[in-house]
Amino acid sequence: MQDSFLHKGKRKQLIAYLRGAGISDEKVLTAMNEVPRHLFIESIFEDFAYEDRAFPIAAQQTISHPSTVAEQTELLALKEGEKVLEIGTGCGYQTAVLVAMKTLVFTVERQKDLFDFSRKKLSELHLKPRFQSFGDGFAGLPTFAPFDKILVTCGAEELPVELLKQLRIGGKMVIPLGAQDQQVLYRFTKISATEIEKEAFGIYKFVPMLNNTQ
Numbered sequence: 001m002q003d004s005f006l007h008k009g010k011r012k013q014l015i016a017y018l019r020g021a022g023i024s025d026e027k028v029l030t031a032m033n034e035v036p037r038h039l040f041i042e043s044i045f046e047d048f049a050y051e052d053r054a055f056p057i058a059a060q061q062t063i064s065h066p067s068t069v070a071e072q073t074e075l076l077a078l079k080e081g082e083k084v085l086e087i088g089t090g091c092g093y094q095t096a097v098l099v100a101m102k103t104l105v106f107t108v109e110r111q112k113d114l115f116d117f118s119r120k121k122l123s124e125l126h127l128k129p130r131f132q133s134f135g136d137g138f139a140g141l142p143t144f145a146p147f148d149k150i151l152v153t154c155g156a157e158e159l160p161v162e163l164l165k166q167l168r169i170g171g172k173m174v175i176p177l178g179a180q181d182q183q184v185l186y187r188f189t190k191i192s193a194t195e196i197e198k199e200a201f202g203i204y205k206f207v208p209m210l211n212n213t214q
Helices: 005-020 026-034 043-048 066-075 093-100 112-124 161-165
Strands: 083-087 104-109 131-134 147-152 167-177 183-190 196-204
Touching (some): 005 026, 026 093, 066 183, 083 093, 112 131
Parallel strands (some): 083 104
């Protein structure tokens, strides 16, 4: 697949839709306008890639709705050059958006098929994260901590304390929490070593966050 004028036109329509839906961070919208989402999904879904829909990808996972990607990214309040830990690389689309925003992305994926696919795809698009790991997302990447921002793209039943430890003071973590059938999207801001601010942003459905690797 190529990134044609038709694809670019559909992306502009998607960005207009996201702006109308309340996404106001122009840096997020610009990055999503740059990243060709259709290249991260199966070719049979190509015609629908720029609709606000989720699609199945390898390892029984999904690529999130563009609106979900946009909201999670906006909640991080990213600045250029910040260190971002992403838990759940998936097909690499969210990773690509973070890289396009000129952040230093450290990303972890537990599914080997997705790790291999995303690494190849991101390299082809010249949107390489700073570090890409096949590993357990619950463990994070303590070697590279602390991080300015942490984004978890899968739903955990309980807050992963180890990830909070890897967040710098003043940093933010966006994560869906709750039972597997539905989760609440939260943003945690680390005020001090012992104080965390918690904000809720509605109900979503994410694939579950699991231990170890597969």
